[in-house]
Amino acid sequence: MPKTTPGQAKNSIRRALRTVNDPEPSTSEITQLWEYFSSRCAYCARTLNRAHREGHIDHLISSGTNHISNRVLACASCNGDEKRESDWIEFLRGKTSSELEFRSRREHIQLWCSSHAPKQPRLIDAEVQAEIDRALEAFDIALANLRRLRKAHSDDD
Numbered sequence: 001m002p003k004t005t006p007g008q009a010k011n012s013i014r015r016a017l018r019t020v021n022d023p024e025p026s027t028s029e030i031t032q033l034w035e036y037f038s039s040r041c042a043y044c045a046r047t048l049n050r051a052h053r054e055g056h057i058d059h060l061i062s063s064g065t066n067h068i069s070n071r072v073l074a075c076a077s078c079n080g081d082e083k084r085e086s087d088w089i090e091f092l093r094g095k096t097s098s099e100l101e102f103r104s105r106r107e108h109i110q111l112w113c114s115s116h117a118p119k120q121p122r123l124i125d126a127e128v129q130a131e132i133d134r135a136l137e138a139f140d141i142a143l144a145n146l147r148r149l150r151k152a153h154s155d156d157d
């Protein structure tokens with residue numbers, strides 16, 4: 001088993017606690033996404049094979065949430081291209097060959113987003129950060145206690 005340093009453990013704690021507030025989509029939500037986009041890339045319309053793991057559950061706005069309303073089905077190539085904040089519309093324009101095609105794909109994506117808006121508001125970042133700080137503080141105290149105990153025992157020898 002690989003060694004886990006306290007620093008790595010703290011990063012895992014941080015990540016795990018953040019995920020509680022911003023979970024990844026469920027399997028059934030991902031199935032809905034595949035159906036809604038008819039197993040095609042939302043940007044370039046390439047046909048994707050789910051069994052061959054060809055589809056990517058791409059973040060529409062890369063700095064946005066993990067929620068399904070910010071995700072579209074994408075091919076590896078479109079998913080790999082960096083789409084900065086709200087730049088996906090410009091990105092889509094480059095992937096379409098006519099104004100009609102562009103408008104139709106944009107509307108299809110926008111309808112997916114608006115019809116899957118989150119039912120539950122996310123907690124504010126400060127609340128999440130306060131809980132993470134509390135957990136890491138408890139971790140540091142436990143770590144210091146264990147190190148002190150070990151040292152005390154070795155001094156006894």
Ligand SMILES: [Zn+2]
Nearest residue numbers: 041044075078
């Ligand atoms: Zn694509």
